[in-house]
């Protein structure tokens with residue numbers, strides 16, 4: 001089975017590549033800079049392009065069983081208007097064109113799920129993020145809303161602060177803000193394992209679970 005991966009060049013992206021390869025998946029990784037994934041040469045297919053290059057995006061998505069996206073605004077200065085949401089719009093169009101239905105995207109508490117209750121810590125953190133980096137917050141929220149309205153078999157995986165670290169046997173808490181006890185930390189290994197596990201797991205299709213390390 002093949003995964004098409006967007007956002008594979010960030011720290012989490014590399015954990016996702018290692019997890020997917022260890023679970024036996026083939027990978028097609030989309031990047032603006034092939035040098036950033038050179039350590040995986042010979043083990044993955046690399047497709048180079050930016051998020052507006054519809055032909056290159058189509059090439060990356062073609063033949064995939066699922067798309068995983070770790071795309072997210074990765075600097076305090078977001079260039080242009082909602083670049084990640086615009087990129088996802090092109091990815092979704094390519095998926096529909098080639099009949100790929102499964103889309104798994106990293107998100108945050110910036111997207112409020114109807115099943116959430118009131119969670120002071122998570123929503124205060126999201127509000128603080130909105131005040132400090134408004135453009136990044138708006139891009140994450142718009143990206144989530146676009147995906148939810150896409151009619152694909154989507155899953156939004158909502159996360160707190162990330163830290164480097166292994167999957168620790170995949171022991172995490174999963175649920176909804178305000179309903180489930182969730183810590184404010186998550187290891188990138190645990191996140192990568194959960195994302196890759198969702199390729200075959202249908203339990204969170206059209207759902208936006210929040211996940212966190214178990215304290």
Ligand SMILES: NC(=O)c1ccc[n+]([C@@H]2O[C@H](COP(=O)([O-])OP(=O)(O)OC[C@H]3O[C@@H](n4cnc5c(N)ncnc54)[C@H](OP(=O)(O)O)[C@@H]3O)[C@@H](O)[C@H]2O)c1
Pocket residue numbers: 006007008009010011012013031032033036050051070071072073074083084087106107108159160161162163
């Ligand atoms: N770090 C945290 O504590 C934290 C907290 C909440 C949510 N998140 C989200 O978790 C995900 C992974 O975070 P991370 O810290 O491990 O990695 P990251 O450095 O935020 O990685 C983001 C990825 O998105 C790509 N990207 C961003 N803007 C892009 C654009 N305009 N065009 C093309 N590609 C673009 C980056 O590509 P390049 O390498 O080419 O720049 C990179 O592959 C991200 O979605 C992030 O927003 C992180």
